[in-house]
Amino acid sequence: MNRIIVLVILIAMSAVCPVFGQNASADSSFREQAVRYAHTRYVYSTADQARLYNGAEYVGHLPSIKGYPYVDSLWRVGTVTYDGVTYENIRLLYDLVDDVVVVPHIDSVYRIQLQGIKISRFSIPNHTFVRIVRDTAHNVGLRTGFYDQLYDGRSKVLARRIKTINTELVQNAVKEEYLSVTYYYIGKNGLFYPVKSKRSVLNLFADQKKVLRKYLRENRIKFAKDREAAIVKLAQQYDEATRSL
Template sequence: MKYAVLRVILLVLLPVCAVFGQSALPDSSFRDQAVRYAHNRYVGSTLDQARIYNGAEYVGHSPRIKGHPYLDSLWQVGSITYDGIVYDNIRLLYDLVDDVVVVPHLDSVYRVRLQSIKVSRFSIPNHTVVRMVSDTAAKNGLRTGFYDQLYDGRLKVLAKRNKTIQTEFVQNTAKEEYLIHNSYYIGKNGVYYSVKSKRSVLNLMADQKKALRRYLRENRIKFSENREIAIVKLTQQYDAFSR
């Protein structure tokens, strides 16, 4: 794949030179625009044969289950890095039950279940999702899977979102619905720690604990009202204090 991209870059450099050569752009600016142009040409010309559409069919779940299994109930247009290639303006679904990314096939009504091992990251409105791989040697504290990146500073904040199917029997009739579960992790020095309470977060930031408690009081931030926002705000503030 890398060699194919390189050949395309070489093939399109001459027309790119003709387009951009009339303006006095710095070398780095010209190079960046040339690479972007070549990349877009390559992806556009091979889209119907792109690897992103060569996965297995996604069957999905029973329509009788109450709710939906996805991060967002509707198709979202975003970007995805798949097998080392960035695809923009791609329609995506993220199945939280199976922890897989789904795209619609270009030439058919069926949906494609992408190979998770080839998905590095994807972005849709309000979410940037990255694939993390468990590293027992480094003891990074995470299971392999997709994580919603909530904050990416000196410290990191990730959310692991998943849905389960709850079944109840009412008058001998099975009723099912999706339940969502969110787990949160703070990354510090390459290791991710599970955090559930205000205490667990502050314990990771012990050198600024007093200042952070004061920050919570002054800004009336309560974990009981929105744990996710509280974790992100505390992490951001810790980074600000540590500059």
């Protein structure tokens, strides 16, 4: 029950106290209206929660696999927009192997796998993921799935984070571990392009290549040291350099 409902109920309860000059029947009518309103809000609220927690059980992966399949090793409190409704303060896991968002069931110990097609975006600390549907006209090189929104200016920077399970036979024993890989994309003029190296980013921003090279040099930004941060900074600087164009 949210704060608004609690506040309305408290107001309704206070209405039963005798107040000089008030009509008793008016107090009773106000109290009944407030209680009905609170009940209606509660029904709508629980109905929305039921929509979020009405999914298939999430089974997960074998605990013997080294590492973890999620974007973060622990549950994080975040926000998810699901079936057109935004839910805040929700505990979330994002499985990078299966590309699914997981929430704990509201009244049980098992976990729920949300339907990806109903998620438009979700966020946890330091990450905001948006669901992109493949469109050959506008999302060049992008597959349908969740992308980490690293920068959202005139230019865009997205990261596609993926984990796979590597299996090896070592001394007649099977050993498995999670391997991580990240693909980066820059959005320019409504189209997305995959980028990997410093050269690929500078070639995409060819009209400001000299300016960007100077920016990297003067700010001692090492692309190989932190590729993700360098891509974001180059996109930001490109937008700054072309702001008046």
